[in-house]
Amino acid sequence: MPLDLTLYIGFLVAAALIVVFPGPDTMLILRYTMSGGRRVGFTTLGGVQLGILGHITAAVLGLSVLIVSVPIAFKAVAIAGAAYLAFLGVQSIRAGSLRLPAEAQTGALAITYRRAIRDAIITNLLNPKVIMLFVALMPNFVAPTRASVPLQLALLGITLIVINVAWQTGLVLAADRLRRWLARLSVQRAMAMVTGIVFIAFAALLLVDHVLTDGQWHAGTP
Secondary structure, three states, X not given: OOOOHHHHXXXXXXXXXXXXXXXXXXXXXXXXXXXXOHHHHHXXXXXXHHHHHHHHHHHHHOHHHHHHHOHHHXXXXXXXXXXXXXXXXXXXXXHHHOOOOHHHHHHHHOOOHHHHHHHHHHHHHOOHHHHHHHHHHHHHHOOOOOOOHHHHHHHHHHHHHHHHXXXXXXXXXXXXXXXXXXXXXXXXHHHHHHHHHHHHHHHHHHHHHHHHOOOOOOOOOO
16 A cells, blocks of 8 residues: 555544635535536536646645745735635625626526636635645655655545545535525525625635735645
8 A cells, every 4th residue: 555554544534624624615615506506516516626636736746845935936826816715705795786687686696617617626726725735734644665755645635535525515415405495586695795705704814824924834844
């Protein structure tokens, strides 16, 4: 086995806790499933996993370490991620505040498959906390004497995707069921407003944590 079993079990626990803790990905899946239904929800889920695949590739190639080790590059990613979250937040608030006929409002709140996968990929790729997961946390569960480090990082990343899919599938199914109960337009609009505020709050936290604090994170530190 390429991975050390004891370290792998430790990673499973740590990864499960990280996945369960709500973040932008969770809010995006819930919001888009409630607005667009199960298929849109699973499309969003797929976009999140594609984003994680991007992080796995960057980690295996050493790009994640490079980004974190160059403060300007890391802050640029953080700013871009915060800006995109704020953009999603403003879009969501605008959709929830539209004063249009019911038919027009329903169209405004609808989420297309293309938008769902696009927003999920970009939100995940530009999330500094996900980058730090691959740079600062994953190396602690790698045993260099067992197999090549890139191979172990790839296997840990795939494990993270499996855990992510298992948890987020439950979120999609739960949100889809709630959608049937809360299908009223007024509820959809309220959810869009709340989700928009949460996205903007996440954007502010990203700026505070990774830009305004002069960077407390460094490559190789947990």
